Amino acid sequence: MPGHEEAWADALSTEHLHQRELxxxxxxxxxxxxxxxxxxxxxxxxxxxxxxxxxxLSTAQAGAAHAKLALDVGRRLRGGEDPQLVDVYSKxxxxxxxxxxxxxxxSELAAAGPRRTDRQLLEAVVTASGASAGxxxxxxxxxxxxxxxxxxxxxxxxxxxxxxxxxxxxxDLAQVLTATASLGAGAETSAAGDAAAIGQSxxxxxxxxxxxxxxxxxGKLEEVxxxxxxxxxxxxxxxxxxxxxxxxxxxxxxxxxxVEHVELTEEVRVKLExxxxxxxxxxxxxxxxxxxxxxxxxxxxxxxxxGRLEPAPAAGVAAxxxxxxxxxxxxxxxxxxxxxxxxxxxxxxxxxxxITAVLAAVAAVVIGAVVGVALSGGSSPKPKPVVTETNAxxxxxxxxxxxxAPTVAARPSLLPVNAVFDPNQRATFYTVSVEQGGEPVSSYxxxxxxxxxxxxxxxFGPIPGKPNEAVWHHADTDGCTHNGIxxxxxxxxxxxxxxxSCSESFFGTLTKTGTKNERCTRR
Numbered sequence: 001m002p003g004h005e006e007a008w009a010d011a012l013s014t015e016h017l018h019q020r021e022l023x024x025x026x027x028x029x030x031x032x033x034x035x036x037x038x039x040x041x042x043x044x045x046x047x048x049x050x051x052x053x054x055x056x057l058s059t060a061q062a063g064a065a066h067a068k069l070a071l072d073v074g075r076r077l078r079g080g081e082d083p084q085l086v087d088v089y090s091k092x093x094x095x096x097x098x099x100x101x102x103x104x105x106x107s108e109l110a111a112a113g114p115r116r117t118d119r120q121l122l123e124a125v126v127t128a129s130g131a132s133a134g135x136x137x138x139x140x141x142x143x144x145x146x147x148x149x150x151x152x153x154x155x156x157x158x159x160x161x162x163x164x165x166x167x168x169x170x171x172d173l174a175q176v177l178t179a180t181a182s183l184g185a186g187a188e189t190s191a192a193g194d195a196a197a198i199g200q201s202x203x204x205x206x207x208x209x210x211x212x213x214x215x216x217x218x219g220k221l222e223e224v225x226x227x228x229x230x231x232x233x234x235x236x237x238x239x240x241x242x243x244x245x246x247x248x249x250x251x252x253x254x255x256x257x258x259v260e261h262v263e264l265t266e267e268v269r270v271k272l273e274x275x276x277x278x279x280x281x282x283x284x285x286x287x288x289x290x291x292x293x294x295x296x297x298x299x300x301x302x303x304x305x306x307g308r309l310e311p312a313p314a315a316g317v318a319a320x321x322x323x324x325x326x327x328x329x330x331x332x333x334x335x336x337x338x339x340x341x342x343x344x345x346x347x348x349x350x351x352x353x354x355i356t357a358v359l360a361a362v363a364a365v366v367i368g369a370v371v372g373v374a375l376s377g378g379s380s381p382k383p384k385p386v387v388t389e390t391n392a393x394x395x396x397x398x399x400x401x402x403x404x405a406p407t408v409a410a411r412p413s414l415l416p417v418n419a420v421f422d423p424n425q426r427a428t429f430y431t432v433s434v435e436q437g438g439e440p441v442s443s444y445x446x447x448x449x450x451x452x453x454x455x456x457x458x459x460f461g462p463i464p465g466k467p468n469e470a471v472w473h474h475a476d477t478d479g480c481t482h483n484g485i486x487x488x489x490x491x492x493x494x495x496x497x498x499x500x501s502c503s504e505s506f507f508g509t510l511t512k513t514g515t516k517n518e519r520c521t522r523r
């Protein structure tokens with residue numbers, strides 16, 4: 001292997017290692033938080049059942065404002081329950097294939113709810129026909145790691161349009177929890193359940209909420225994120241230095257590496273932004289977790305003194321349940337692909353192109369019709385088959401000559417290469433299109449630079465009868481190794497006309513529209 005190729009492969013391997021280390025930290029810390037929150041919710045459910053919380057609140061709501069408030073919020077939360085959606089989330093977060101019936105349900109939800117925070121996840125499920133590998137390719141590695149870590153919470157999350165609910169629920173719950181934290185032992189009686197069992201389940205709930213808060217407070221994500229930014233920037237600088245300084249390398253290789261570097265820089269930026277936003281949500285909910293702990297601790301003391309549960313502390317328990325469920329939904333929603341707290345974040349335009357391309361090109365594997373919007377909004381077109389025919393090969397244009405000199409038409413203008421990964425075939429389909437107005441195209445030439453260290457991953461070629469399309473088969477059985485989220489090879493296409501040769505390249509095997517890197521020369 002030439003020196004410049006070996007240096008690039010080594011630097012790329014180091015960069016991928018640093019990305020994996022960061023995602024592993026994200027998954028570990030989110031996993032700890034999710035397990036403790038899920039355990040707290042489970043024990044609170046047990047406590048509420050043993051103590052008859054709903055019955056106490058229903059009886060007392062006419063004379064206790066907080067009892068009615070806690071009941072109302074709880075009912076609004078339960079009104080959003082969707083067992084089939086929970087099953088979809090559970091399958092996705094567990095890395096399992098989503099069965100056809102649930103894919104259809106995801107399609108119906110995506111079509112019916114244009115403002116859903118989980119819209120891109122539902123669209124990915126439908127586009128990939130429920131195939132786990134395809135969903136992972138579509139949603140991206142950072143959301144995939146986050147959702148896998150948060151799987152224990154899927155029973156309680158609510159990721160549809162939550163704005164109206166959150167607008168009032170947060171204040172309502174904070175009001176109840178604050179009032180609960182200031183309670184003393186009351187005089188009213190509402191005995192229910194076995195005192196010992198009730199007390200233990202409440203103590204367990206407090207411990208789990210405290211552990212969830214501790215996971216956020218003492219987590220290493222901030223430190224690791226800061227170090228990862230530095231390492232990944234150094235990695236990207238090293239890669240740039242290699243391709244810019246490889247004076248003895250072929251121009252085609254240098255251009256392919258330049259494009260690859262641009263793609264990789266964008267990939268790193270998107271991952272870091274996603275992880276930073278998730279960390280921000282965890283920090284914002286930390287005071288709320290501490291408030292829940294304080295309220296439940298007071299309930300525990302009151303119950304220990306009185307041996308019974310009264311309306312005011314019962315309202316605090318119900319508020320704690322609802323608040324934990326809402327916070328779990330906040331973290332889950334932020335882990336979703338494309339989720340962003342502020343509408344002015346426009347740097348995800350490439351992600352928009354990915355989703356738009358998927359919705360426009362893939363339907364052979366889709367169950368049901370998908371009508372949706374991409375990340376930046378707007379209606380998506382009806383999906384088309386994976387292999388689409390754009391411009392067919394055109395015959396060579398006749399060259400009109402005079403005694404003086406040939407007449408040369410304008411050069412062809414190439415659109416960026418579009419790629420669509422088909423998880424069923426374990427293949428990526430590439431299409432290059434030519435804008436109208438240039439010299440007619442006479443032929444297309446496709447080639448592949450195989451991934452570093454994997455020369456056998458070369459099952460690539462044009463699609464018969466469709467010269468502007470090519471396919472790269474990259475399953476294990478095709479001689480390809482799987483060490484990351486995609487295969488790090490570069491697809492090249494050269495479009496020829498009578499007087500022009502125009503080339504473009506595309507890095508990787510993920511579904512997206514590539515960057516415009518066309519180069520044309522006179523023949």
